[in-house]
Amino acid sequence: xxxxxxxxxxxxxxxxxxxxxxxxxxxxxxxxxxxxxxxxxxxxxxxxxxxxxxxxxxxxxxxxxxxxxxxxxxxxxxxxxxxxxxxxxxxxxxxxxxxxxxxxxxxxxxxxxxxxxxxxxxxxxxxxxxxxxxxxxxxxxxxxxxxxxxxxxxxxxxxxxxxxxxxxxxxxxxxxxxxxxxxxxxxxxxxxxxxxxxxxxxxxxxxxxxxxxxxxxxxxxxxxxxxxxxxxxxxxxxxxxxxxxxxxxxxxxxxxxxxxxxxxxxxxxx
Amino acid sequence: xxxxxxxxxxxxxxxxxxxxxxxxxxxxxxxxxxxxxxxxxxxxxxxxxxxxxxxxxxxxxxxxxxxxxxxxxxxxxxxxxxxxxxxxxxxxxxxxxxxxxxxxxxxxxxxxxxxxxxxxxxxxxxxxxxxxxxxxxxxxxxxxxxxxxxxxxxxxxxxxxxxxxxxxxxxxxxxxxxxxxxxxxxxxxxxxxxxxxxxxxxxxxxxxxxxxxxxxxxxxxxxxxxxxxxxxxxxxxxxxxxxxxxxxxxxxxxxxxxxxxxxxxxxxxx
DNA sequence: GTTGATTGGTTCATTATTTGAACCTATGGT
DNA sequence: ACCATAGGTTCAAATAATGAACCAATCAAC
Numbered sequence: 136x137x138x139x140x141x142x143x144x145x146x147x148x149x150x151x152x153x154x155x156x157x158x159x160x161x162x163x164x165x166x167x168x169x170x171x172x173x174x175x176x177x178x179x180x181x182x183x184x185x186x187x188x189x190x191x192x193x194x195x196x197x198x199x200x201x202x203x204x205x206x207x208x209x210x211x212x213x214x215x216x217x218x219x220x221x222x223x224x225x226x227x228x229x230x231x232x233x234x235x236x237x238x239x240x241x242x243x244x245x246x247x248x249x250x251x252x253x254x255x256x257x258x259x260x261x262x263x264x265x266x267x268x269x270x271x272x273x274x275x276x277x278x279x280x281x282x283x284x285x286x287x288x289x290x291x292x293x294x295x296x297x298x299x300x301x302x303x304x305x306x307x308x309x310x311x312x313x314x315x316x317x318x319x320x321x322x323x324x325x326x327x328x329x330x331x332x333x334x335x336x337x338x339x340x341x342x343x344x345x346x347x348x349x350x351x352x353x354x355x356x357x358x359x360x361x362x363x364x365x366x367x368x369x370x371x372x373x374x375x376x377x378x379x380x381x382x383x384x385x386x387x388x389x390x391x392x393x394x395x396x397x398x399x400x401x402x403x404x405x
Numbered sequence: 406x407x408x409x410x411x412x413x414x415x416x417x418x419x420x421x422x423x424x425x426x427x428x429x430x431x432x433x434x435x436x437x438x439x440x441x442x443x444x445x446x447x448x449x450x451x452x453x454x455x456x457x458x459x460x461x462x463x464x465x466x467x468x469x470x471x472x473x474x475x476x477x478x479x480x481x482x483x484x485x486x487x488x489x490x491x492x493x494x495x496x497x498x499x500x501x502x503x504x505x506x507x508x509x510x511x512x513x514x515x516x517x518x519x520x521x522x523x524x525x526x527x528x529x530x531x532x533x534x535x536x537x538x539x540x541x542x543x544x545x546x547x548x549x550x551x552x553x554x555x556x557x558x559x560x561x562x563x564x565x566x567x568x569x570x571x572x573x574x575x576x577x578x579x580x581x582x583x584x585x586x587x588x589x590x591x592x593x594x595x596x597x598x599x600x601x602x603x604x605x606x607x608x609x610x611x612x613x614x615x616x617x618x619x620x621x622x623x624x625x626x627x628x629x630x631x632x633x634x635x636x637x638x639x640x641x642x643x644x645x646x647x648x649x650x651x652x653x654x655x656x657x658x659x660x661x662x663x664x665x666x667x668x669x670x671x672x673x674x675x
Numbered sequence: 676g677t678t679g680a681t682t683g684g685t686t687c688a689t690t691a692t693t694t695g696a697a698c699c700t701a702t703g704g705t
Numbered sequence: 706a707c708c709a710t711a712g713g714t715t716c717a718a719a720t721a722a723t724g725a726a727c728c729a730a731t732c733a734a735c
Contacts, residue, residue: 137408137444137448137692137693138407138408138409138692138693138721138722139408139409139412139413139445139448139449139452140448140451140452141722142409143409143448143449143452143454144452146469146473149473149476149477150476151476151479151480154476154477154479154480154481157682157683158682158683158684159681159682159683160682167723167724168723168724168725169682169683169684169724170684170685170686170723170724170725171722171723171724173683173684173685174407174722174723175409178407178409178410178413179409179413181410181509182409182410182413182414183508183509183513184413189611189613190611192682192683192684195477195481196473196476196477196481197508198483198506198507198508198513198515198616199416199508199513200470200473200474200477201474201477201483201484201506201513201515202506202508202513202514202515202531202532203416203419203466203470204470204471204474205514205515205516205531206419206420206421206424206466206531206532207419207424207465207466207470207471209421209424209531210421210424211424211465211466213468213471214471236468236471236472237468238453238467238468238469238472239451239453243453243468243469243471243472244472244475245468245471245472245475246475261472261475261476261479262472262476341459341460343459346468407721407722408692408693408721408722427711427712428711428712428713429710429711429712437694437695438694438695438696439695439712439713440694440695440696440713440714440715441693441694441695443712443713443714444693444694462711462712462713
């Protein structure tokens, strides 16, 4: 592992619940020597990726990332476009909805929207990366990814996040086949013991997935009817998210998402 | 210079006008060997800081920065708070308004808003860092910075961006004194030959500047009356930006910004 | 106060990583 | 068929990263 990666990995320890981290704690988290971590933090700070609280001397994310986001969004406005789609989907189904972008072999959460219409909410941490094999977002992305990606992911050890996480490669392949049929993935308590989720892929300009859109529902509220309703709403949001970010839906996908699942085809329809 | 810095500096070559950069061009820009740059890009890509266009193989900013921005904004919502302030100021004065955050000895642009009410606009590149000595934003930040920072900045060679850039340390110190009196800085064509600008500091929780808010006006439109009007509007925006991001105005500053410059004091006023 | 525990930070000889000239391959233009 | 330019790789030489030990400051308990 290169020095650059070691330094950049430090940034991943920041999260919504841990926005400031001290030197010694960083060294513990990263399992590296204090001196090494300090050098890395100094370099990150010099480049504005972290900044130091003047009093506590703890480190937090710096202004450089905000500027870089502004630069990327100016020409490639994924975030600006996806936000209203996520928000209106969340409002429509009344549940927490989130979107994430493919980053290597994980999904990098972009943001979420929680309409807060129920007493219990799903906890969602924007700092936590999502695995491809154990989330509805991840599996829906994987289903439409090139075969070599699928082979690579399924050949490595698959971590079980709960007792319901699917870890058998052969069974996962059959799940991926189902997802390719329906276009979406419904996963029950595979990543979080109390959450049932529905996810679908957002496609890029080459017709391959660049990210995902998903709805997370507390398992206690996840009735069959509710999940069907969410699946329908999600289908539309997926289409919209893909086309408005400049992506193209793969051939089969467009057809599937045109057909409302519960509506029988009309004979005279054009 | 450490390896981490060399890699991170590559990200600074991206800008609104240059959102994708190829390997060889990167090597030219950075003045480093192609092999070195390639290794750095591979590491940045592995961490999601850049991604590669599948067809052209050019590199662009990656999804990791979006996630990190989301994490920072969740607990430290500078961007979300400053946006409406910048937008309403831009609408009020009818000119391009921008905000930037202090990052080391430079200002890192956060975003800008252009109301587009005139035929000519100021060009503003979010990718370009702003120097402290040659911009109204920078000088207003410098004026309220600790003496050791002022000494450090003024003792290093000061680049002249135009023939009107102030580069004499002694004269700059007198300018800083004036800025401390008025709270704001009005600078004419010092960074861009065709732009006149007015800037003021945004203060952090310790009463030291964390960034700046500024209005940029095409020099041809920069009449005395217009600039005075802008100065007044900016004063209010500065107060609002500082307090709503959790900062505190330094002692003298609060008083100054209460007093409209062109209004004579009333004798019976409390 | 004094002690001890914890934190941020630094030093420098040892060690491992980064570096870059040369090389390979693919593509596009003439 | 040729040249120019692009992305990417190799491996010995050069350089930068590493970490155990050390220093200083802070804080809580006694």
